[in-house]
Structures are given as structure tokens and as C-alpha cells.
Amino acid sequence: MCASPHKPVEGSEFASVGDIFSAELNGDRKKPFDMRSVMRAVTDSDHLPFERWARWRDAESVIIWEARLGGFPVCLIGLESRTVPRPGFVPADGPPSWTAGTLFPQSSRKLARAINAASGNRPVVVLANLTGFDGSPESMRKQQLEYGAEIGRAVTNFRGPILFVVVSRYHGGAFVVFSKRLHDDMETAAVSGSFASVIGGAPAAAVVLSRKVSARTEEDPRVVSLRARLGSRTGKALADAHHELADVIQAVRAEKLKEVADEFDSIHDIRRAMRVGSVDHIISPAELRPFMIGALERRLATPGG
Numbered sequence: 001m002c003a004s005p006h007k008p009v010e011g012s013e014f015a016s017v018g019d020i021f022s023a024e025l026n027g028d029r030k031k032p033f034d035m036r037s038v039m040r041a042v043t044d045s046d047h048l049p050f051e052r053w054a055r056w057r058d059a060e061s062v063i064i065w066e067a068r069l070g071g072f073p074v075c076l077i078g079l080e081s082r083t084v085p086r087p088g089f090v091p092a093d094g095p096p097s098w099t100a101g102t103l104f105p106q107s108s109r110k111l112a113r114a115i116n117a118a119s120g121n122r123p124v125v126v127l128a129n130l131t132g133f134d135g136s137p138e139s140m141r142k143q144q145l146e147y148g149a150e151i152g153r154a155v156t157n158f159r160g161p162i163l164f165v166v167v168s169r170y171h172g173g174a175f176v177v178f179s180k181r182l183h184d185d186m187e188t189a190a191v192s193g194s195f196a197s198v199i200g201g202a203p204a205a206a207v208v209l210s211r212k213v214s215a216r217t218e219e220d221p222r223v224v225s226l227r228a229r230l231g232s233r234t235g236k237a238l239a240d241a242h243h244e245l246a247d248v249i250q251a252v253r254a255e256k257l258k259e260v261a262d263e264f265d266s267i268h269d270i271r272r273a274m275r276v277g278s279v280d281h282i283i284s285p286a287e288l289r290p291f292m293i294g295a296l297e298r299r300l301a302t303p304g305g
Contacts, residue, residue, distance in 0.1 A: 017041045021167075021191055021285035028262075029129075029168040029195060032082035032100055035063060038127060038167060039078045042289045044068040049076070052114065058106035060084045061098045064114045070293030072300065074125045075118035077111065079103075081129045081168060094138030101131040101169060103151075105142040108133065112150035120159040123296055126178070129168035152177040155186075161299035163292060166190035166279065175278065187295050189281040191288060196278060216256045222248050 019025050020033045043049055049067035053059065063078040084098040098104060103111065118124050133139070133148050155162065155178060164178055164186060180186050190196060217223060226245045233241045283291045 018285060021193060023193055027193070029193065035078040035081045035127065035129065039063065039065060039067070039076055042069065042127070042292060043076065044071065052117075053110055056106065056110050057087075058098075058104060059110040060107070061100075061102060061104060062107040062110045062114075064110065069125065069289075069296060072293075072296045073122045074296070075114055075122055077114060077124065077126045079128060079130050091138050093136060093141075095134060095136050099134075101129045103130070103133045103148065103173075105134075105139050105144045105147050108144065108147035108151055112147065112154040115151070115154035115158055115162075118160070119154075119157065123161045123163060123299065124158065125163045125292060125296075126165065128164060128166050128170055128174065128178075130166075130174040131169055131171045133173045148173060148177060152179075152182060155179075156182045158183060160185065161296070162186040163295050163299070164188045165288070165292065166194045166196055167288075168194055170194065170196040180278075185299060187281075187299065188279050189283055189291060189295070190279045192282050192284055213253065213256045213260050216260070217249060217253045220252045220256070223252055 014020050014025065014031075014033055017037055020038065025031075026033075040049070043065070044067070047068040049065040052064040052066060061080045061084060063080065065076040065078070067074055067076045069076070079101050080098065081100045083100055086095070086097045090096055095104070098107075115124055133144055135144070162183055162185065166189070168191075170190070178186075180188060223245070226241065226248055230238065230241055230245070281291070
């Protein structure tokens with residue numbers, strides 16, 4: 001049986017697991033939530049999951065459970081979807097905390113090890129709220145690229161079915177390491193309202209679409225008006241006008257960044273991911289557990305499954 005969808009979600013602002021998928025409360029799927037509550041809601045209530053490598057330091061953003069789903073033993077993988085405090089000394093060039101949906105060097109290594117450990121004896125099920133790999137200088141120094149590649153190698157070499165389900169957001173390098181091209185026996189699905197793209201809306205607006213953001217900022221009536229007044233100012237009044245213009249440009253640019261990011265996300269929604277073949281199915285939140293059980297039954301019923 002599925003755990004009650006009305007169970008309070010500890011460590012987040014949601015009162016129940018169902019609220020995480022609510023269009024009204026979390027339409028942009030960016031609010032933090034407790035992934036373990038979601039994992040417990042989809043697993044069998046008559047079997048207590050066992051968490052592997054729970055004390056693996058610097059790998060707290062990845063959760064590995066040995067669980068049962070519809071009676072099937074599975075390696076269930078979740079990604080922390082809230083900020084996790086970082087204990088101990090924090091290098092100046094590293095992240096101050098483990099951010100939601102992000103893979104860091106040791107969490108990448110932990111994820112690859114979990115997939116390798118399950119190969120040939122039980123399916124892997126991933127509940128993904130995954131915005132990509134951390135790119136801080138510290139992570140690059142600590143072999144982020146190598147450990148990220150280990151995930152792709154583990155997926156490629158995995159013997160058995162892999163079920164990858166997007167429950168919130170799916171961006172960045174995850175598209176590479178969990179590509180269906182790497183593994184023939186992989187099925188992908190996404191909960192309706194999720195977002196999936198090679199790059200998220202915010203970084204797309206800041207980097208790829210920065211010219212569009214800059215153009216919209218310059219065309220904004222507030223910026224145009226202040227620039228027009230500069231020609232009539234001299235001395236201190238001109239300096240004050242420049243300071244005011246700089247402040248207005250900063251505020252307007254922030255607005256335009258969000259505007260362009262929202263437009264990008266609205267285009268690159270989960271339906272587009274399905275049209276281009278990145279996702280096989282779009283399911284409602286209520287279908288999450290039944291779908292996962294059905295997918296395991298289909299995969300395990302096939303020869304070699």
C-alpha cells in the first residue's frame with residue numbers, strides 16, 4: 001500500500017506530499033521539499049527501507065534506499081530537494097551548503113556506486129529533482145568531471161531495468177548521464193507540471209539569452225526615460241542621475257531575467273521533452289506509485305529483465 005498522501009512533509013513548507021505537486025502551491029516546482037517523504041509515499045508501507053551509505057560525508061545530496069515497490073526489491077535513488085547544511089570546514093572556492101537537486105563530487109560518486117551495486121540483481125528507480133552538477137572551483141578540483149562520468153559509465157554497464165521519474169525539475173548534465181541512449185532497458189516518466197531541458201530557465205536567461213535580457217532592459221520605459229534626461233544634467237546632478245540610472249538598470253534587469261526565464265520554462269515544459277523523446281510518459285501525481293509498479297512489472301516480464 002502507498003503511504004498516506006496527507007502525511008505532513010517534514011523539513012519543507014508543504015503540509016502533505018500531494019502539495020509538492022500542486023499547481024497552486026508549487027507551480028514552478030522550485031520550492032524546497034523533503035525527498036524522503038516522497039520516497040516513503042511510493043514505497044511499500046509494510047516494508048521498512050534501509051538507507052545505504054547514510055553517513056557518507058559530502059554526499060548528503062543523494063539518498064540511496066534499499067526498498068520494495070509493489071513487492072519488488074529495488075534500489076531507490078532520490079536527490080535532496082532542500083538545502084542541506086555543510087558541516088566542517090568550507091573552502092573559500094566551494095559551495096557554503098549542499099543545494100537542492102545538485103550533484104557534488106562525492107554525491108556523484110555515491111550515485112554511481114549505488115547503480116553499480118544494484119547491477120544484475122535488482123532494478124534501479126530514480127526519483128529525480130535534478131538541476132545538474134555543481135561547477136564550483138572546489139568541485140572541479142575534487143574530480144567532479146570524473147565522478148560525473150562514472151554515473152554515465154554505471155548506467156551504460158548496468159544489467160537490468162532502470163526507471164527514471166522526474167518529480168520536479170530535470171536539467172543540466174543529468175540529460176547526458178541518464179540518457180536513454182546509454183541504456184536500452186530504461187523507461188522515463190515525469191509527473192505533470194515538471195520541467196525538463198538541457199539548461200534551466202534561470203541560467204538560460206543569464207547566459208544563453210543574455211542579449212535578449214539586455215535588449216529588453218534597455219527598451220524598458222524607465223531606463224529610456226532616465227537616459228533621455230542625462231543630456232540635460234551637468235555637474236553633481238549628472239553624477240546623481242548616473243547613479244540613479246545604474247540602480248534602475250539593475251532592478252529592471254532582474255525583472256527581465258525572471259521574465260525571460262519564465263518564458264523559457266514555459267516553452268521547455270515536460271510536454272516538449274516528451275515530443276523530442278527525452279521522456280516516455282507524463283503521469284499525474286496520483287499515478288506515480290501505480291505507474292512505477294506497472295513499469296517494473298513490464299520490464300521484469302521481458303526476457304533478460
